[in-house]
Amino acid sequence: MPGSSKAGAPAQALALALALHDARPLFEKALVYGVQHGIVGAERLAAMHTEAPKGMVQIARYFGSEFLRPELERARERMVNFISLHLEDATGGDLAQSARLLADHSLLSRSKAGTDLLRQLIALPESSHFGMQGQDEAQVSLLALWSLRSYAQYREELERRSRIGEAVQTALWLAERYALDDDVLEEGDAEGVIRTALVLQALGYRSTEWPSVAAFRKLLTARRTTGKALADVSALPSPKGLPPALHAVVDAQKPVVLADLGKLLDPKRPLGTLLRTMSALRNRYFLIEDPLGEVDEFLRAAESLSEDEAPPAAASKTWQRATQGENDEAALLTLFLCLAVGVPKKTLLPEKAAKALVRKLRTKGWEPALAETFVAEHAPEVHRTDYLALWRSFVGEASGTLQDDHDYGLGDALALLRRECHVGE
Template sequence: MTASDKPFAADPPAANALQLHDARPFFEKALAHGVAHGIIDAAKLATMNTDAPKGMVQIARYFGSEFLRPELERARDRMVNLISLYLLESTGGDLHEAAISLRDNSFLSRSKGGSDMLKRLIAMPESSNFGMGGYADAETPLLAVWSLRSHAEYQAELARRTQIAAAIEAARWLAEAYDLDEDALEEVGADAEAVIRAGLLLQALAPKAADWPNAVVFEKIVAAHRKKQTAAGALKVSLPSGLPAGLKAAVEAQRATVLADLPRLLDAATPLRNLLRPTSGFRARYFLLDDPLAEVDDYHRSLADLDEDGADDPQPASKTWAKAVQGNEDEPSLLTLFLCLATGTPKKTVLTEKTAASLVRKLRKSGWQPALATDFIRAHAAGVRQADYVELWNSFVQESQATLQSDMDYQMHDALALLRRECHVAA
């Protein structure tokens, strides 16, 4: 009887009693169990002793060279581990069943079984991002790593990749319902979870929609609900009809996020344009098509509406604005400028790490005046852009104030991370 077959002490084990830990590979334990219980006879052992060196050489050749002793020793470890992985997975860790498997099958077939398990694992998606597919030439180095991993690590990774695969399949199913080609998802590197969330949100907000929306179309859908003062509770966020049973768990896992975001999305007090800007945290959780032409058309249409209403010509940006932004009117650069204005710091559209840290220290010591940036926008920005810039700035102030003024962030790690994410901070 092996150490794993009987307790360390004869007395009934107490809750905190110590027991022997058998650290041998599972293959070795199964082999010893089979010999001790007469399952594996001398003839079978002799066959194994003949096959083992052949297997070691094959594995060493596959991963490197069969002529180097270190490679052969590593190949032995790989072979033992591959057999252990296969026996543990196929028998559920039952020593008796594992011994019978060794008796009834060839030694090399059990090693191949473990290798096939790992190949299937490696072939599964490692990331839920559609743009991060694997490469065929990566199988060998990955197999070299995983052939020395434990069964617990294999099971954990299998569970993780199974969830990812289900999310990708669910996202693919939702996209197909709106005639959204998978190539488009791969091209922009869409995350499967973001596709699922957007699909659930689209079904709730526009159940009759036939196409996947871009940001402009989605903004109009939400704006219509805000105008009607639709309550979040009045919208149904449910699993799509016809969704395959095997994908329901993957979709259900994203419902909580959608339900949590819906009230804010419908709240007229929350600037919608800021929620949907490309760098916002909300936008990162939902996949919308990028369509620059649609955004340009929407912009020109808004100008045409001003002309039709008989409004005065839009106010152009002032020379002061042009000098301050220096042609950098992307959102991170503008937020950097506004933050400098609010803290009384020299106007810049890009900060160094040192300057950013100095700005945070000044803000925490003397406070800031967000209204100064708002006044600057209204006095100097182009008239047609002022409302958007004010919304952008107000959203930043609302979301970042607690972090920038936190007394608990002694080393300014959180504050600086926020500035790197939202503003323009050069490395």
């Protein structure tokens, strides 16, 4: 009848709303459904009453103690979660299929199936940094944590870790082509290896050895000298022989690499600034630190000079005294900043001295040109261009913060100095 049809519509809508908001675990919903529809019979229910306490005791013993009531209550919650996780994963949440699994298998086996899913999740890499790979994890504590989380959280973490695993697998495949040792890889992450491999391929790198910073700079300098535009590397093909399953991982990094190539091949951008140790661009790539290689490069350049050419000037004694052998960028920037502000030359500033430096800078100003003059007169000639670019980049980025009179507590200025320079306690 028309009237009864209209009257039934609100009831159906209410039932649907209740179903959508049913927060019960899938195990409970499937069990109720199975009993109501004759899928789970009385004999099977009786067996469950025997299996459930055994499973709870085993779980409580594994995670703590089976003699404490709170531990048993938590074990019951974990067991329900393990079973629900398995049912959700196996059936996609279908109640009929889930009920049949409960009818055909013991609760202990379904609980173990859910536990196995979590063990597989925990076994996946949590980080793409190679230094974090292979470390022993406290599996019991991790399993305890994940045993109480929802299926949605499990799926989200599984997808995240699976992406990381694919990136690690891709990076290891690339590393094998360049004979990169595991010890060397520990300093980098998978994405950095993939991006670097794409750049090397785009630049026509022919060596089978992974490049050091010096070799990478030399490769870029040579490419800049040819004057070739970026258009010929815009396609960024994937490495030859790359397994099809890994193409998506490489493709995901191509937009970033293309954007960075535009900067790396731009003659107007100093390579020293782009490739300085803590720069954002440098941190996206994996290059081998090889100080001895840089020295060898310098010596080879000196040997290649003709008789009437003078070799590049070495560092002066004044430079050696001022730097005390420190040549990392943070130490050099600290020294240059001291020169520009007119305070005693240091490569490490105690926090009290750093505050005094900022106050002096704000009251009496600073002269960045003094640091440039010092570099031009005393730094080793082979590095002067890079050091000047490093200092000018710092001045351009830091001036506003260092001279900001509204930073009354010096918090922003000190944060900047801790990030870019050497500031101690």
